[in-house]
Amino acid sequence: MLLWSDKVVLGDHVSGLRVAAAALEIEGQRIRSVTPCDRAGFATLAESHDDEVLDLSGRLVTPAFVNAHAHLPMAAFRGVGGAMAMRDNVVENLFFALEKELSNEDVRAFARVGAYESLRAGVAVVWEHYYGGDQLAAALGDTGLAGFVAPTLQDLDGPGVALLEQQWQATFDLLADDTLAEQGVFPALGPHATDTVSGELWRRVADAAAQHDLTVHAHVAQSIEELERAWARHGTSAAGWLARTGALDARFLLVHGIFLSEGDLGLLDPARHTLGFCPYSQLQFSFPADVQGWERAGMPWLVATDCAACNDGMGPQKELRFVAGMRAVATSWSDEQRAFRSSGALDNARALQAKRQAAFDAWPTWADPAKLLSRVWSIPGALDPRMPCGVLAPGAWAHVLTWDLSHPALWPATDPLRALAFSEPGDALDGMLVSGRWIGRPGTLRSALLHDGAYEAARKEADARLAMLLAKI
Numbered sequence: 338m339l340l341w342s343d344k345v346v347l348g349d350h351v352s353g354l355r356v357a358a359a360a361l362e363i364e365g366q367r368i369r370s371v372t373p374c375d376r377a378g379f380a381t382l383a384e385s386h387d388d389e390v391l392d393l394s395g396r397l398v399t400p401a402f403v404n405a406h407a408h409l410p411m412a413a414f415r416g417v418g419g420a421m422a423m424r425d426n427v428v429e430n431l432f433f434a435l436e437k438e439l440s441n442e443d444v445r446a447f448a449r450v451g452a453y454e455s456l457r458a459g460v461a462v463v464w465e466h467y468y469g470g471d472q473l474a475a476a477l478g479d480t481g482l483a484g485f486v487a488p489t490l491q492d493l494d495g496p497g498v499a500l501l502e503q504q505w506q507a508t509f510d511l512l513a514d515d516t517l518a519e520q521g522v523f524p525a526l527g528p529h530a531t532d533t534v535s536g537e538l539w540r541r542v543a544d545a546a547a548q549h550d551l552t553v554h555a556h557v558a559q560s561i562e563e564l565e566r567a568w569a570r571h572g573t574s575a576a577g578w579l580a581r582t583g584a585l586d587a588r589f590l591l592v593h594g595i596f597l598s599e600g601d602l603g604l605l606d607p608a609r610h611t612l613g614f615c616p617y618s619q620l621q622f623s624f625p626a627d628v629q630g631w632e633r634a635g636m637p638w639l640v641a642t643d644c645a646a647c648n649d650g651m652g653p654q655k656e657l658r659f660v661a662g663m664r665a666v667a668t669s670w671s672d673e674q675r676a677f678r679s680s681g682a683l684d685n686a687r688a689l690q691a692k693r694q695a696a697f698d699a700w701p702t703w704a705d706p707a708k709l710l711s712r713v714w715s716i717p718g719a720l721d722p723r724m725p726c727g728v729l730a731p732g733a734w735a736h737v738l739t740w741d742l743s744h745p746a747l748w749p750a751t752d753p754l755r756a757l758a759f760s761e762p763g764d765a766l767d768g769m770l771v772s773g774r775w776i777g778r779p780g781t782l783r784s785a786l787l788h789d790g791a792y793e794a795a796r797k798e799a800d801a802r803l804a805m806l807l808a809k810i
């Protein structure tokens with residue numbers, strides 16, 4: 338297939354992003370070539386191309402989003418427990434209790450609905466982490482979503498303890514599944530967290546990661562309880578404990594990192610470790626991690642959603658505006674603000690404004706659209722060499738979005754990258770290719786995805802299973 342548009346997003350977080358006229362040649366699951374060219378150049382290329390040829394002028398063509406931390410079946414728990422559920426440790430106090438009751442069929446049915454929500458938001462690849470790993474992979478296969486599935490591994494605490502060997506096996510069954518691999522579904526190693534996994538299991542994970550070149554995906558330093566347990570059991574921090582087990586020798590995606598000190602960050606290696614920031618989730622279950630500290634430490638970091646039960650949406654693009662605004666919010670709770678609030682004096686107001694200006698100037702590229710978008714495109718797309726993505730480049734997987742630039746959500750698209758990072762562009766998303774296959778051809782995505790009957794059937798099964806689950810609890 339040969340696609341051309343006068344507005345294609347090329348480049349990555351290393352080279353920078355640019356919008357240019359270009360033709361993409363797609364063969365199988367991957368992008369074979371990218372040729373910057375005008376319409377006349379495209380016409381010449383098309384003459385020698387014997388497969389489908391598509392002129393997408395007027396549309397913006399971009400990589401699809403990568404959501405590098407998700408628990409798709411938890412779509413079923415969206416809204417459960419009410420606002421007060423987030424006061425204390427929601428994972429241990431609420432989610433573990435619900436998860437104990439989940440059947441394999443529930444996991445697959447709920448994950449399917451979460452997968453549809455992801456596709457609707459322009460996500461082609463999820464880094465999924467949950468119990469029932471084979472069911473997760475099956476749900477991705479059912480819906481056409483691609484991803485790295487980490488069956489959750491626990492041996493100390495949590496609903497997965499009794500399932501450990503089964504989930505370990507599921508990880509390696511996935512590694513051997515060529516059919517799923519062709520669709521873009523691969524395994525990752527999914528130890529749950531530093532306090533639910535023993536030293537023995539962490540070492541087993543590290544050995545398997547080295548032997549099979551797998552990425553480790555885990556929650557690290559996500560709660561005060563986790564940190565307290567690390568100090569009580571091991572006399573060190575959560576990250577210090579991980580380092581001691583050898584787990585940090587692996588290629589590792591560490592998610593949340595809310596309780597990571599400078600000393601902890603010093604244990605990490607930017608060459609093989611990536612930190613995961615889930616702002617809207619952390620705002621609910623805890624508070625946002627200090628990503629400026631991660632940046633100072635030179636660590637690569639990406640932006641993801643976590644689950645619908647504490648976010649509550651699975652589109653990573655919306656998270657970017659919060660990231661962009663982080664340099665501004667510290668001013669709201671500063672000493673300068675308190676001084677102005679009590680005095681009302683103009684001098685204090687000027688000091689408050691100076692505080693805001695200093696923060697803006699200290700982080701000049703913090704809200705740069707290309708930097709923001711890279712955190713949901715090429716940075717997560719580079720996590721695992723099995724499926725390079727998040728970039729439109731030769732050899733990358735063909736996960737591609739088309740956007741209607743005449744849509745009011747993007748008009749007048751003076752700066753399409755800025756519009757994509759900061760606006761609410763969801764309705765302008767009109768076409769999607771995952772692993773080289775159309776989920777919805779340009780102009781038809783919404784109807785192809787939600788109105789072809791498959792979604793309706795998936796949702797009805799999930800409705801029935803959720804009703805049964807809630808009746809059980």
Ligand SMILES: [Zn+2]
Binds near residue numbers: 407556592643644
């Ligand atoms: Zn999580």
